[in-house]
Amino acid sequence: MSAEKMKGSKILLESLKKEGVTDIFGYPGGKVLHIYDDIYKSDIKHYLVRHEQAAAHAADGYARSTGKVGVCLATSGPGATNLVTGIATANMDSVPMVAFTGQVSSGDIGTDSFQEADIIGITMPVTKHNFLVKDVKDLALTIKKAFYIARTGRPGPVLVDLPVDVTVNKAIFNYPESIIIPSYKPTTKGSSRQIKNAIKMIREAKQPVVLAGGGVISANASEELREFISLTKMPVSSTLLGLGAYPYNDYYSLQMPGMHGTAFSNFAIQEADLLISIGMRFDDRITGKLDTFAPNAKVIHIDIDPAEIGKCIATVLPIVGDAKEVLKEMNAYLKEESIEAKEPWLKIIEKLKLDYPLTYKMDKNAISPQYVLEVLNELTNGDAFYTTEVGTHQMWAAQYLNHTQPRHFISSGGLGTMGFGFPAAMGVQVANPGKTVINIAGDGSFQMNIQELSTVSYYNIPVKNIILNNQWLGMVRQWQELFFEERYSSTNLEGMQPDFVKVAEAYGVLGLRATKPAEVREVLKRALSHNGPVVVDIRVVREENVFPMVPAGGAIDKMIGERGSI
C-alpha cells in the first residue's frame, strides 16, 4: 500500500465514498473551507441549502425515504448550532444520520475563539453519540464508527466535530473494512423462547390488537408485518411514524391510534386483552393518561432498544430484537401451526369502524383541507412520497392520505418540528429522483424554512408544496378554542401572510392558488404535472379543527369530535 499521506479534508471525502455516500447537504464557512475545497474536487454531490437547519432535515428525509444514512455538513459555531433542531428531530424519530461540523483549531478550543461553540456538549442529549476528532490519524476510524453507530441497533444521529487543523493535517488513509465496538453490541435476534411464549399468548387472546411503530419501517419489516397479520388475522394500528407499514385501508387496519387517531382504533385498544407492540414506544400522544391506557391488556413489547421496554408501561413479555428478525421467526412458527381468526372480536372491530368513521363537512364554496388530501390520493394513486410540516395539516395528512407503502410518509413525530417538511422533501426528492414528492404544509410551518425555495429553484428539485392555508397557527388555535375560552393569543395570521404565489415566483418557482373547491383538482393536477418545484396556496376553511381529539393527559376513549363528545 502506498504510504502517501492524505489531507484530513480529503480523508473525509474518501471515507464518505467508502460509506457509499453520494449526496450531502450543507453550508460552508470559515472552519470547513478545506472540506469544501475537497468537495469542489469530488464527485460527491453537495446541495447548498440556505439555512443549516434545512441541511439536517434534508439529510433526515433522505434517510427516512431510503434507509440509508443521511449526511449533512455545517461550519463551526452558528453553523453547527443551526443544525441542532434537525439533529434533535432525527434523534426523537430514530433516523440514521451523520452530521459533520467544523470546529475551531484544537489549540483554540476553550478560548471562546471566533465562531466557537461546544457542539459536542450541546448535542450530547440529542444525538445517539458524538465524536470530537482530535488527531487526523483517528479521522477515518471515527467516521467508520459514526456511520456504524448511526445505522445499526436503534438508528439515530451521530455528530462528528472536526477542528480545522484535523482537516488540514495529513495522515495515511486507511479505511477499515469492518468494525467492532466492544461496548456497543445491539441485540437483533429476539429470544426464541420469548417468541414462542408470545405466540402462545396470541393464540389464547380473545381481543388482541397489534401496534406497529416506526421501528417496523426502519427495520424494513413491512412485508413481515403484513405476513404476520395475514397469519394471525389481528387488527393492527399504525402510529404516526408507522404509517405505511401496513396498508391503511385494509380490512385489518385500525389506521392511527392516539390523540388524533381514529375512534375505532382507540376503542379497540381500550377493549383489547392483548397488545402486541412492535417498534413503538408508547409516546404520550398514543397513550394519553397512562393509568387509563388499555386497562385490560397484557403487553408484548418487541423493540430493538431494551430501554424502551418498561419505560412507560409494564410489559408482560418483552422481546428485544430487530422487528424484521423477530417477525420472521414468529411467522415461521405461525406457518407450522396456524391461528384461528378471532371472529367475535373482528365483528366488534367491524362495527366500530362502521360506527365511528373519520368524517368532515363539505361545503360548496369553501375548501375542506381533508378534501384536498382525498383528491391527492386519487391523483397520485398512492404512488407518492409525502412529507409534512407540523400542525393540523400534519394530522389531516396522517388521517386522510392513503398510506400503502413504508418510507412514503415522512413526518416529525417525536419532536414535532415546524419547518421540517419542506427541507425533508428536498432530501426525499434527491434520494428518489423521478418520483413524486409532496410536502403537505401549513401556512405557519411553511414560513419556517421558506428560504429553501431558493435551493429547490436552483437545483430544480421538483418538490410539490401544498399549503393548506387557513391563515392561522391552526393547531394552537384549536387548543385555544377548546381549552382557553377562544382567547386566540398570537395565532391569527390573517393579514400577516405573504402572497405565497408571489413569493414562489420571486424565487423562480411555480406558484398556484385555489380558493374554491371546484379549482382544487385542476390546480393539483397542474402542480403534479409541472416539471419543477411548485408552491400551491390552497385557501381552506379557516376554523376547521382536527377530530377526533383526546385532550392532553386524558383517556384515549374520551374523545371529542364533530358530533360533540364521542
Add this chain to the structure above:
Amino acid sequence: MRHVLSVIVENKSGVLARVAGLFSRRGFNIDSLAVGTTEKPEFSRITLVVTGEDLVIEQITKQLYKLIDTYKVTDLTAAKHIEREMILVKVSINANNRSEVIEIVDIFRGKIIDVSDKNMTVEITGDYEKNEGFLSLLKKFGIIEIVRTGTVAIQRGTGN
C-alpha cells in the same frame, strides 16, 4: 431503595459528562458518585449510589447501557459486596472534650490527621452506615467541615 451501581466505561474525556447529563436529563438523582481508573488503563469505573423504585433503577441501568461508551453496569446491591467511603471531617474541640473525641475516633478506627487548639481533622473510612454513625456522634461537638469521596464498592469473593 438505595442501590450501588458499578459502571465500567471507556476511560476518555467526556464520558463523565455523558453519564451526568443522562441523570439530569431523565430526572434521576445521584446520591454519590466516585470515578477512577481500573486495573485496565482503558477503562474507568464509575460507582453510583442512587435511590429509587426497582423500575427506576432498571431504567437507569438500561439508559446507562445505551451510552456507547458503557461496557458494563452491575447493580451490587443484591450481591455480597463491600462498600467504602472516606470522609475528612473537621470538628470543634476544646480542652474539656478533646479526649472524648479521641475516644470516639479510636472506637471507629479513624485517624487524626491534624489537630489545633480549637479543632481536629479526622480521616475515617467505612461503609455508609458506619460513617453516618460516626458523624452523628461528632455532631454535638460541632462539625466545621466535611469532605467525602463518595462510595466505592467491590463484589466479595470471586464475583466478576
